[in-house]
Amino acid sequence: MADPSNADIAAAFDELADLYELDGAIVHRVLAYRGAAKAVRDAPQSVAALTRAGRVQELPGIGATLEEKLVALVETGTIPALEKLRAKFPPGLVDLTRLPGLGPKRARRLFDELGIDSLQALETAARQKRLQDLRGLGAAFEQKMLEALEQGAGDAPQGRIVLHRAREVGEQIVAALAAHPAADRVELAGSARRMADSVKDLDIVAAATDTRALLDAFTALDVIESSSAPGENAARARTHNGISIDLRVVAPEQFGNLLQHFTGSQAHNVGVRERAVRRGLHVSEYGILDDATGETLRCASEEEVYERLGLTWVPPELRENRGELDLTEVPPLVTVEDLKGDLHMHTVASDGHNTIEEMARAALDRGYEYIAITDHSASHGFGNDVSPDELRRQIDRVRAVDATLDGIELLIGTESNIGVDGALDYDDELLAELDWVIASVHTRFAMPAEQMTARVIAACEHPSCDAIGHLTGRKIEQRAAYAIDVDAVIEAAARTGTMLEINGAPDRRDLNDVHARAAAQAGVPILIDSDAHRTTTLANVRWGVATARRAWLGPAAVANTLPWAEFAPLRKRAR
């Protein structure tokens, strides 16, 4: 039996939290399960393996009881308490809690007192006006439920917006507001500031000399379709392309508190506040209340907020409660400017839109010292098929352009498909003639995890395979990662000297932050590549850098921050 993945374990703990909540457990017990689920999901190593090793209590939020449940899950494939609770409550009951305004307490009462066990049963009861029979619930609640059901609120979790789309809108609005005469400071906050993979909505915070004027300017922007005003210093709006935006405005002396609060994440803020309480301080969006003096401290800057709490300021990308509150100094994180090369891009030879020379000149403009031209290999047919003969001609073309350009090293490479059996395209001799080979899975995503893992490990063991591209094949908000044992691949990459890529395509960002952190900790050199298909998308490394930063990676962990002379010998073929 294969070990459960961290995602599987986290899902089991989340389900236990939901069911214990329905069961009426005290909220702190429920939160303990949710916290444990998050710790497992964020863990950069296999939690199943940690459990076997008897070390799982090293994870924050895992104690003796949860260890016992993990041992059961790893050894038997199931958790007895979970089976018991599943038998106790109909599966449709958890669906009810997805409706806004209907949580576990009310769901439990609807079940106990009216026998409601599904969205369908809720709708029927609401139409028959039976919900208002319950003490504490009235006609307004009933109406709200019917409206929510009509809008399909219970059907499926709402889709999130991939970060680059949200930031495009957000950055534009921030720039427009910052230029307004009433604006003192304007910043994007929330998960967009933390550079998460995707966002639910946008949070913008501002300090202004004239709050009313700035709010009016915001709602009058061309991109805004509709707006409402939930308070004196706030506006909520929707853009024409369907993105919800919250704007909050405060006086400049309070801006640091507001920015810190709305940047989150929730888990980070909870961690911050728990530590503050131990010092007799209470943190909110309005300030820091000091028990000793009864006074509320306001901070103009975010740095001041952290300093007053005795904490090191935390870069927004790290604010996920993954250990950042124990930092004693701000860690060095990789930046776009640190990158000296890009090892994954396409040209008109396969499915790209620009020539070798155009890509090279664009790379020079970005200040790169080296790039690899890595058109798709022939077996799967992206755009034009690059046959072995075509690849030989491409070698000559790249060498020719390289000879005409100063200041940049042009590598001839390929993005080779990884076959079902782990074989690369092109014969070994031709692969060995290249300067660089990145290998990726593009077919047969549905194979079992054991086979997919063996397939990619086989590629790692090929002497000409320098790196693995977009390891898990995920497309953010579109397609889940295929089943693969990432830990096993990381181990193989470390053993064979194969680099692992963070693909910068904004809907890939693959490796993700958790995997990239684990790979770097295992000593695997990480690449940040654009996977550009035209000159303009070379800039996509921005999203790869964002993921690297969320993975706590400094420049030293990222191989293509090295100058060519130091990068070249790191390639497997040069070792």
Next chain:
DNA sequence: GCCGTTTTCGGCCCGACTGTTTTCAGTCG
């Protein structure tokens, strides 16, 4: 159920909103 600069029990982040109440429970971010 976890956890410890209040250490093995007694706490556990903060504030806003809603609908129902007449002081508050539940929900949400």
